[in-house]
Amino acid sequence: MRQIHLGAMFPGTNSNTVWNDPRSGSYLDFDTYVQFAGNAEQAKFDFVFFAEGLRLREQNGRIYERDLATRPDNFTVLAALAAVTDRIGLTATINSTFNEPYEVARQFATLDHLCAGRAGWNVVTSWDRFVGENFRRGSFLRKEQRYERAELFLDAVMRIMASWRDGDLLVDKESGRFVADPDVGAFEHRDAQFDIAGHFGVPPGPQGRPVVFQAGTSDEGREFAAARADAIFGMYSPVEEKIAFYADVKGRLARYGRTNDSLLILPASTFAIGDTDAEAREVAMAVRHQQVDGRTAITFLESLWNRDLSAYDPDGPLPEVDPLLEGTRASELAGVRHYPDRIATAREWRELAEAKNYTIRELVIHIMGWQTFIGSPSTIADQMMSMVSAGACDGFIMVPHILPHALEQFTATVVPILQERGVFRSEYEGTTLRDHLGVSAAAASTR
């Protein structure tokens, strides 16, 4: 039976998070983070995962008020969580546009030491001028350069991290030699993006290189992952699309001399659990209504329409007017890049709402999608196992909508069933994140 890999994502600035449920912990209290990691580790998850946001969302120059907006720094959070956990992988997104390879190499080498080999990095490259306004680099990167930047950035980081070799560290008190020779740690790296050289200041961590995640489904993203990543942070999508994606990405591995299991595909997955399947469907519906209230629905439409729609009733029909193509009202919400033709999308949505007799709020609930898994614990365990055996993925990154409640519910009810069925570990076997995932540092090498 194929083993399932499980990660847990910390809820963040997105429409899935329900921060105003009475069962929600405080996002201003670090205990919520500690409890989250402890819960996932107790359930023997492979890793916890933290996303990153480098600019608060805005609408018309005003901060968008409905987001769970506060988001601490990932390296600092992970280093602290290393102190209160022993085995679970500690992974996060770190942007490759608004950092330099040298400092990211230092930070990941440090983190890998401080957590004894449990560090993982989701490489994300942004080209967004809006976010760039918080950084020295500003709007430097052109959109079409983003994968070049990501590839060269990752290659540079790995080159820097590999600059210490076996046998460099002597630490011989008798002879007084700390390192083998003056040049230990020396590196040089030149390419279209970087021209850097010097001595790397951190000896290699236990994993040598952190586990590398990639998120993104474009052709370039898939190629990037096939060449360089250890795991893919997958998006929400229907099972048939997951199967096609899985086959396509795994099919690219041979070209890089890699085996099928050297790259794991782990889609983000939401869930609603009930004692029975019928109860779970009710839970799912209630959660969707918590996630999308009237005001959230209007804001969602505004991000496509690019207009002020505050006069519309969320429990009424969709706007008759067409989206505005000029102006930037919506650009800072970044929700509509998936819809290149706004006029056509608006027309589709109007037709859908008319056919199904949806109000604005109902339509948005429909479009924003249902939970990946809905059912009793054993139904969800069945669904997960059948997705893995159908070749849709190698495991899942669970995204709880309420902390600590939702993750605790999952770990208390679904995980024991997966363990009983022999598809998920009951004890950690190894100590590093690479051990948990079964991906060796040599498999995805820098080219």
Added chain:
Amino acid sequence: MTRTPLLFAVALDGAGWHPAAWREADARPDRLTTPGYWTALVVAAERGGVDFVTIEDSMTIQTTDPHRVRGRMDAVQVAARVAPATSHIGLVPTVTVTHTEPFHTSRAIATLDLISRGRAGWSPRTAALHETALFGRRGAASVEESLTEAADYVEVVRELWDSWEDDAVIQDGATGRFVDADRLHHIDFHGRWFDVKGPSVVARPPQGQPLVCVCAPDDDGVRLAARTADVVFATPADRTRARQVVDRVRAAQGDASRENEEIHVFADLTVFLDVEPGRARERRSRLDDLGGPCPTDAKTVAGTPAELADLMHEWRTVGLAGFRLRPAALPHDLDQICGPLVAELRRRGMFPNARPAETLRGRLGLPRPGSRYTRGGTT
């Protein structure tokens, strides 16, 4: 304002500040990149009653001499790693400001403050010339330029901490608003080296303004400190020079229009300590023979805890708030600080039995400032 009797910091770096410290019998140079090494040191300092530790950092290796310790971990992460294992001691990592992003540093220190429940500070450091090529993005800056950039950098870090007012997070379930946009502020900083829009992406840290500690080895450092710091680390060679540097800080504080703010001046001392007379000097000369002398910027004291206490007693009357001790060898000199030295200072009434405050600012008798963006400006 409450003024604590004498403040104590300990500066941690590798195996200690002497270049041959790693060769001592009790040294653990093979463990310098393990979390247990740092946790043990900081826990020992906390038990000893030390107000805060600083953690040295640099971008590249310390030296190309193969006989010296090579390798350092990112100090902010080291501080974060030891935070959950401690509960009272302040944590002050060094952060390089020359090639890094003030936006990242601001939220990293705010996060350190969050996880340590108000015990965070940081010490900005300008990069050395030979670190420029590690980034390759621009030519080397002059010392003067680096210092001006550092001042801008600290200003941006501080403005970002204030960019969320204390009550910006409202979590109003009825209206679905997590934050109040009126209490979040663009900082709109424009400078020669960077423009930063803001606001920060993390709520205002527990202390409001975590501690900013600036090393002031010379007049340039004094000017930077007077503009930006809560704490200044000076390196006077004797009592007269200690008085001079305090006077210079006070004058520069006036020039920077900060005469009404409290800035603590600490004197740095590198210490070899042993209770048995003559033993510390013996250790110092043995280590000097092995690896050359300690860095010469700060005064080195090799003696008994009583001798060091005498010196501290004599110096402190010139207006120093406290001392930052650099243990020459770890763990030995840290143990001597936390044990015999603290006992000696207590006997003389120079060391408090307990600090009442929970936060680092509180320990140092510094007020918690309100956000500069709060209307009416509360303090």
